[in-house]
Amino acid sequence: MADRRRIEARSREVDFYRRLLNGYRPGDLIFDVGANAGDKTDVFLRLGARVVAVEPDEANQGILRERFLSYRLAKKPVDIIGKAVSETATIETMWIDGPGSALNTLSQKWAKTLHSDRNRFTHASYNLDFGRKREVETITLERLMATHGIPFFVKIDVEGYESKALRGLRRPVPYLSFEVNLPEFRTEGLECIELLRRLAADGTFNYAADCQRGLVLDRWVPANEISRALDQCTNESIEVFWKTSASVRA
Secondary structure, three states, rough: OOHHHHHHHHHHHHHHHHOOOOOOOOOOEEEEEEEOOHHHHHHHHOOOEEEEEEEOHHHHHHHHHHHHHHHHOOOOOOOEEEOOOOOOOOOEEEEEEOOOOOEOOOOHHOOOOHHHHOOOOOOOOOOOOOEEEEEEEEEEEHHHHHOOOOOOOOEOOOOOOOOHHOOOOOOOOEEEEEEEEOOOOOOHHHHHHHHHHHOOOEEEEEOOOOOHOOOOOOOOOOOOHHHHHHHHOOEEEEEEEEEEOOOOOO
């Protein structure tokens, strides 16, 4: 709490989502897919959301419980799902950078990319060996919706596995975002756009290289235009946003 820069950065991010999510009401449901240690979950709670935090890493599950449930006089409205999101409910391999690492991934391609390019992430907590792996249980977005309800917003940040996660979505939601690591996952990013286009013809897109700085495009654009923007993008990582006319209201 003493770190003013972190507090100010969090405030800017809360403001970004407040401006972004047109029609959102406090109490609406948000899925934080790839919750890691819960920074985005914290932002969504500050919007007044109910949050389903999906995180397969056991160390991060413990952090999420301590942060939002265990050490609170009043528990936060967070459901922690200790699984990974994929196109089917099964058992898959997660490649381990380290306990609690934000780089742990179900994408062998991403693990190999980072192992061969150690200059991409120089943070001291990352070793980028990916010498360990373990089996994790997966769940689909559709099953999460059947259990918890239809979310107003779905945030997907699963380290190169975003297209697999989106293949388990069968209906549009008002807002959704997914990460694209470039240039390695440009093809997968384009696949995500196409998957969403098929779900809702009226869906439009924008993207951010840094949420605190806002959206890059001055208007929301159709799938063909965001695909062209992705082809031309030179950022190492972006978050693509999608919105539709879908409603969660009864």
